[in-house]
C-alpha cells in the first residue's frame with residue numbers, strides 16, 4: 009500500500025489537528041515543534057496554518073501533517089474541515105486560564121462525536137513556565153497556586169483526572185521553554201495504531217489526484233478505513 | 242458563480258497560452274486584440290493608442306486593457322458579475338467613489354478639446370500632432386513660468402512628534418498622561434456603532450476613548466436625525482471626517498492635512514476590512530437582530546488588520562492615495578513566461594492566482610469574467626505583508642475571507658505560502674546570472690542598473706504565492722498547484738528572477754533620468770490602475786540621493802538605527818504629505834487642472850495629469866519650475882517606454 013517500496017524505515021503520514029481557545033499557545037507549540045522557536049507576541053492565527061514535521065521513532069518515521077487552527081470563535085465553524093480525517097488531535101488549554109479548559113472539554117466532546125473513531129487525542133495544558141513548577145518536573149503542587157505569583161489556575165490533578173476519564177493523553181507543556189513539547193508529539197506518534205498507519209497517505213504531502221481513495225480532499229465519508237475504536241493510553 | 246468562467250476558459254486558454262514557457266514568448270496577448278471592440282480600452286501592445294474612454298468608473302477597478310474589461314465596466318461596486326453584490330453593495334463604495342469620480346471627470350472633461358488624445362508619455366515623446374494642453378502648458382512654463390497654477394505648500398515642522406505617533410499609550414501612566422498622549426496623536430481612527438457602542442480605536446484602549454466615542458456618536462446622530470448627515474468638521478488644527486456605513490460610524494481625526502476625500506477613502510478601506518471579516522449580510526443581520534450588539538466579538542482578531550491598514554495610511558500610502566497598485570518591474574517576456582507557467586499549472590478550483598513579491602504584484606491569473614479590485618488586493622496585501630500574523634506563522638495558510646469589491650456577501654478561501662529563505666543565488670542576481678530563461682527579446686533596451694535601493698521599509702524579497710478559490714475544501718488542490726508551480730518557477734529560474742527584481746527595489750530617479758533635478762516621483766497609469774514610484778529611501782527636499790540606505794550600520798549602533806528609522810518615517814510622511822496636497826488640489830471638485838506647480842519652504846513639487854496618467858514629482862525647494870518640468874517630462878518618457886515592464890497589462894486570463 010502506501011508504505012510499500014519504502015526504504016529502511018517505514019514512513020507514514022499522520023494528519024494532526026490542534027484545537028483550543030484563542031491564545032492558549034497552539035501556534036507556539038507548533039512553532040516550537042517544527043522550528044524550535046518561540047515568539048513572545050505571536051499574532052492570532054487567521055483561518056488555519058498547515059505545516060509538516062517528521063518524527064523519528066525507533067521503528068518508523070512519522071510525518072506529521074499539522075493543521076494549526078485559529079482559536080477565535082468566528083472560525084469555529086471551519087474546524088470540522090480540519091479534524092474530519094485527522095488521526096490525531098492536540099486539544100490545548102492555557103493552564104493559567106480556567107475557561108480555556110472548559111473550551112478544551114467542548115472540543116474533546118466534539119471530536120469524540122464527530123471525528124474519526126480512532127483519533128488519538130492529547131490534552132495539553134500550556135504555559136507551564138508561568139507556574140511555580142516552571143519548566144521543572146511538571147509535578148502538580150496545587151496548594152501553591154494561590155501565593156508567590158504562581159499563575160496556575162488549573163491544577164494538574166483536575167486536568168489529568170479528566171484526561172484519564174476520557175481516555176486522552178495528557179501533558180503540561182511550555183512552548184516558551186520547550187518543556188515537554190517534543191514529548192507530546194512523540195507520544196502521539198507512538199499511539200497511532202498500526203492499522204491506522206496502513207491507510208495513511210504516502211510520504212509526499214502533495215497528494216496524487218489520481219488516487220482513488222481521496223479522503224483528504226473530498227472528505228465525503230467521515231472515515232478512512234482502519235482502526236477501530238482504540239484507546240490511546 | 243466563478244465556475245461559469247470555466248466553460249469559456251478552454252477555448253481561451255489555447256489562445257492565451259500558445260507556447261510553453263521557456264521559448265521566446267509570443268507577442269503579448271495577441272488574441273485580446275480582437276476583443277478590443279468589446280470595451281472602450283484598447284489593447285495595449287507595443288504601443289498602445291490611449292483613449293479618453295477611460296471612464297472614471299474604470300479607475301477604481303483593476304482591470305487590464307485587454308478587452309475583457311468590458312464585462313465589468315459597470316459600477317465599481319457591482320463590477321464583478323456576482324448577483325449577490327446587488328444594490329446593497331453600491332452604497333459601500335459610492336460615497337467615496339463618487340467624489341473621486343467626479344473629480345476625475347473634471348480633469349478629463351478637457352479631453353474633448355484634445356486632438357486624438359495623447360497620453361503623457363507619447364506627448365513627451367514629441368509627437369507634435371498629439372500635444373495636449375498639458376504639454377503645451379508645461380512647455381510654455383519652461384519658458385515663461387506663467388500659466389502654471391501654483392500653491393504654497395504647508396510649512397515644515399507640522400510633523401513634530403510624528404516619530405512617536407505609533408508608540409503605544411502606556412497602561413501604567415495616570416489617566417491625565419494617557420489622555421495627553423492620546424491627544425497628541427496626529428491621526429485617529431474610530432469605529433462605533435450607531436447605537437454608540439465603541440468598536441475600534443487606533444489609539445488608546447476603549448475605556449480611555451469611550452467618553453469621546455459617546456460625544457462623537459451624539460453629534461453624528463444629531464445630524465443624522467436632522468436628515469443632514471455630518472460629513473466633517475474642523476476643530477483647531479484637527480480635521481474630523483465622518484463616514485456612515487449602515488449601522489457603523491467611521492471617524493477619522495487628522496492633523497496631517499489630508500483632504501476629506503482622501504481621508505474618507507481611508508475610512509472606506511477600514512470598512513472594507515470589516516466586511517472582509519464579516520461579509521455584509523452578516524453585518525446586517527447582527528444589527529437587525531440586535532442593534533446594541535458589541536461588534537468586537539465577531540470582529541475578534543480584525544483589530545490588528547485595521548491597525549496595520551490605519552498605520553499605512555498614517556505613514557502615507559501611495560497605493561491608497563492613487564487607488565492603484567504597484568507591480569514588480571519585470572521584463573515583458575519574463576512576465577509573459579511567468580503567466581504562462583502559472584496558467585499551465587492552474588487548478589480547476591482556482592479563481593484568482595497571484596504571485597507577490599514584497600507587496601508588489603508580480604503576476605496575476607484570473608478568469609476572463611472577473612477582474613481584481615485594488616481595494617480587495619489592498620486587504621490581501623495588508624494581511625500578508627503589513628500585519629505579521631500570516632508571515633510569521635510559517636507553513637502554508639488557508640484563510641477564509643470576503644473580498645468585498647468582488648462579492649461582499651460570501652467568503653472565498655485563500656491559500657498562501659511564502660517562499661522561505663535564501664535561494665542558492667547570490668544577492669545581486671542581476672543580468673549576468675545564469676539564464677535558464679530565454680533572454681528577453683521584447684525589443685526594449687536593457688535598462689538594467691537603474692535601481693539600487695535595496696532596503697526600504699518592506700521586506701523586498703518576501704515572495705508569496707496566493708491562490709484563491711470559492712471552494713473551501715480545495716486546500717489540497719491548491720497546494721498541489723502551488724507545489725508544481727513552485728518547482729517549475731525554481732527550475733526555470735523565474736523564482737531567482739523575481740527575487741533579483743524584488744531586491745533590486747524601486748529605481749532611483751538618477752538612474753531613470755540622469756541629471757534630472759527631481760528627487761522623487763509617483764506615476765500612475767490610469768488605464769492600468771497601477772502606479773510606480775522611485776525609491777523612497779532618501780529624503781526628498783534637501784539632499785539628492787544616491788546614497789545607500791544605512792544598511793551597513795554597526796550592530797552596536799541601535800540607537801542610531803532607531804533614529805534613522807524615525808528619520809525615514811518622517812521623511813516618508815513629509816513626502817506623502819506633499820503628494821496628498823498635490824493630489825487633493827488636482828482632484829478638487831471643479832478643478833480643471835492639468836498641471837500644477839507648488840513651491841514650499843522645503844520642497845517644490847509638480848503634478849501633471851492627463852487622461853491616461855498622473856505624474857507627481859517632488860524636488861528640493863530651489864529647483865526651478867523649468868527644471869522640474871523637464872525632469873517630469875523625462876520621467877514620463879521613461880514610464881512610457883517601460884510601460885510593459887512597470888505595469889501588468891493583461892495578466893494571464895483563463
Ligand SMILES: Nc1nc2c(ncn2[C@@H]2O[C@H](COP(=O)(O)OP(=O)(O)OP(=O)(O)O)[C@@H](O)[C@H]2O)c(=O)[nH]1
Pocket residue numbers: 028029030031032033034035036037047048049050051052053054077078079080134135136137138181182183184185
Ligand atoms: N509564557 C508563555 N507564553 C506563551 C506560551 N505559549 C504561547 N504563549 C504566548 O501566548 C500568546 C498566544 O500564543 P499563540 O501561539 O498565538 O496562541 P494560539 O493558540 O495559536 O492562538 P490563536 O491562533 O488565536 O488560536 C502569544 O503571545 C505567545 O507568545 C508559553 O508556553 N508560555
Ligand SMILES: [Mg+2]
Pocket residue numbers: 034035036051052053076077078079
Ligand atoms: Mg494560532
